[in-house]
Amino acid sequence: xxxxxxxxxxxxxxxxxxxxxxxxxxxxxxxxxxxxxxxxxxxxxxxxxxxxxxxxxxxxxxxxxxxxxxxxxxxxxxxxxxxxxxxxxxxxxxxxxxxxxxxxxxxxxxxxxxxxxxxxxxxxxxxxxxxxxxxxxxxxxxxxxxxxxxxxxxxxxxxxxx
Numbered sequence: 001x002x003x004x005x006x007x008x009x010x011x012x013x014x015x016x017x018x019x020x021x022x023x024x025x026x027x028x029x030x031x032x033x034x035x036x037x038x039x040x041x042x043x044x045x046x047x048x049x050x051x052x053x054x055x056x057x058x059x060x061x062x063x064x065x066x067x068x069x070x071x072x073x074x075x076x077x078x079x080x081x082x083x084x085x086x087x088x089x090x091x092x093x094x095x096x097x098x099x100x101x102x103x104x105x106x107x108x109x110x111x112x113x114x115x116x117x118x119x120x121x122x123x124x125x126x127x128x129x130x131x132x133x134x135x136x137x138x139x140x141x142x143x144x145x146x147x148x149x150x151x152x153x154x155x156x157x158x159x160x161x162x
Contacts (some may be wrong), residue, residue, distance in 0.1 A: 063131025070124025115161030
């Protein structure tokens with residue numbers, strides 16, 4: 001086809017090819033890739049998407065809060081483990097604690113509550129360790145979130161059961 005001729009019409013049911021680009025040098029299929037954007041060195045890896053200083057400081061603050069909450073949950077689990085159950089107090093097997101209180105739950109519910117609240121404290125310790133690691137390296141933020149969720153859920157269930 002010469003420069004002054006019009007292309008033949010496309011067969012029925014097909015779209016015509018796009019018009020050639022106007023101006024500039026013609027593009028060749030399989031040619032060189034476009035140049036990198038200004039300021040980027042050729043062959044350099046793409047910029048990393050690591051969190052900034054604000055996110056890292058926030059995670060450290062949250063990790064410290066979870067450390068305190070984890071210590072409280074471990075203390076609660078130890079208190080639940082040592083406290084007398086009301087059925088033992090009523091049967092005369094155990095005296096009530098110093099405040100005259102007892103745990104109104106079965107032995108299995110008491111055991112489950114102790115285990116869950118203790119595991120909540122352990123998960124909070126994982127939040128602390130992973131939070132410090134996240135602050136230093138900027139990696140494993142998902143681990144911090146998963147451990148924090150586990151600490152909250154385990155502690156909540158343990159306290160509701162107990």
